[in-house]
Amino acid sequence: MxxxxxxxxxxxxxxxxxxxxxxxxxxxxxxxxxxxxxxxxxxxxxxxxxxxxxxxxxxxxxxxxxxxxxxxxxxxxxxxxxxxxxxxxxxxxxxxxxxxxxxxxxxxxxHGPNIGEHVVGNLLVFARRLHEGWRRQRNREWRHFRAHELQDSTVTVVGLGAIGRSVVERLQGFGVETVGVRYTPEKGGPTDEVVGFEGPEFEDALARTDYLVLACPLTETTRGLIGKPELKTLPPDAVLVNVARGPVVDTDALVWALRGSHLRGAALDVTDPEPLPEDHPLWNFENCLITPHCSGHxxxxxxxxxxxxxxxxxxxxxxxxxxxxxx
CATH class of the missing domain: 3.40.50.720 (NAD(P)-binding Rossmann-like Domain)
Structure with missing residues (x-):
């Protein structure tokens, strides 16, 4: 050339x-x-x-x-x-x-640094319930609320590519346990533990996850990866953060989980469908934070x-x- x-x-x-x-x-x-x-x-x-x-x-x-x-x-x-x-x-x-x-x-x-920061920001928002503070500020309510700690929680990161690794790197120092999910768990990774995309080990990881971060590509394996069975397996106090692709999550199942207190909250930078229609119920859930696919900026x-x-x-x-x- x-x-x-x-x-x-x-x-x-x-x-x-x-x-x-x-x-x-x-x-x-x-x-x-x-x-x-x-x-x-x-x-x-x-x-x-x-x-x-x-x-x-x-x-x-x-x-x-x-x-x-x-x-x-x-x-x-x-x-x-x-x-x-x-x-x-x-x-x-x-x-x-x-x-x-x-x-x-x-x-x-x-996208590693910026999306990694976007994810950690959302984890801290839900850990400290900052979204509830913002809501009360809008309503001019000086009223205390209870929060959580990120420390000692288990964060499961689905996908250990550049973005997933960036998330794990930025979680160092927060005192959390990390579980990585990848196609070839035998290769290991930067997390405390690595499992595959299916089977008893994946189910067990979900059952003890406090924060589930989706940072995987959309493939035949990951399409619909998180549906009602997986949402039932997660603890009801868990939070889902999706910076992957909308179809990795079954949207109807997510609505069911958020509406029925089967999930504490969700932070979605991607949705299915996308853009999310104006009349979609997810817009009105106080425990669902939505950004317009901009974590990559x-x-x-x-x-x-x-x-x-x-x-x-x-x-x-x-x-x-x-x-x-x-x-």
Whole structure:
């Protein structure tokens, strides 16, 4: 992919093209600027329109963006790497990319610190019942309420990828027991204990969980992982925090659990359906905190992502293994 000075690139033949879709309300042009800073010897082009995307990807070895449809893929004749700006890649035409011999990487690790903080923040809110304090403040009630302690509780983290590990790391010092859930428990992990996704060990972990954190990808295994049987197994004083994907939890079962005091509370950054309809009962539960799938927002998003992609541009040149490769 390296060009010589005799073959200097111009705007029609960039080394890297950044597609136009932004995320978290931050202009994707900032992503392009971060890449230019890290790749001063390469041409990084930002495509502002659909037409510019089709024109620029034609000769670009590396394309970076949130999504890539089949039509744009047809125009990307020179593409060797699609650097997806999301951790999840299920929305991409992966089979077609693989057939074309195009490598695909994701943004795994970019969200670790911010989502880890989001989770711990929600744990502390429920531990100290800060949401009840906010409610009484709105009503101008000077009336005491009882709280809990996070210390000595058991926190089960489902998914020990970059986000799950970040949660566990940030729980150090709070005096909690941690249980990790992963596909290959024999590999261990940063938690005090590691179990698989099913069977007696998983059930036993749920039965002694005070705070259940879902930080796993949505797969055939995890779809509907937490339904009425699992919610019945959790202690009624448990709290569920979901920063994974909405369908990991059976929404109707969650409504049943919250409405019937089978669960102390839930903090949902993702829902099923999403967005949550305005007339959905979850909006009105005082023990359910909802954020609009924004735990992934961080001012460092494009900076961290550019670190990965710039490194992979160099690795692609040198024939080295790519970071975060999924195809």
């Amino acid at each position: 390296t060009r010589t000075s005799d073959d200097a690139p111009d705007e029609d033949a960039p080394d890297v093209v950044v597609l136009r879709k932004s995320t978290h309300g931050v202009p994707v042009s900032e992503y392009g600027a971060e890449l230019r800073e890290r790749l001063p010897d390469r041409t990084v082009a930002y495509a502002r329109t659909p037409t510019e995307e089709r024109e620029l990807v034609a000769d670009a070895p590396v394309v970076a963006g949130m999504e890539l449809d089949a039509d744009l893929l047809e125009h990307a004749e020179a593409m060797e790497l699609f650097a997806c700006a999301y951790a999840g890649t299920g929305h991409l035409p992966l089979d077609a990319l693989e057939d074309r011999g195009v490598a695909v990487t994701n943004a795994s690790g970019v 961080t001012p460092e998003y494009y900076s961290r992502l550019a670190d990965i992609v710039a490194d992979n541009v160099r690795r692609l040149d040198d024939g080295e293994e790519l970071r975060n490769r999924v195809v």
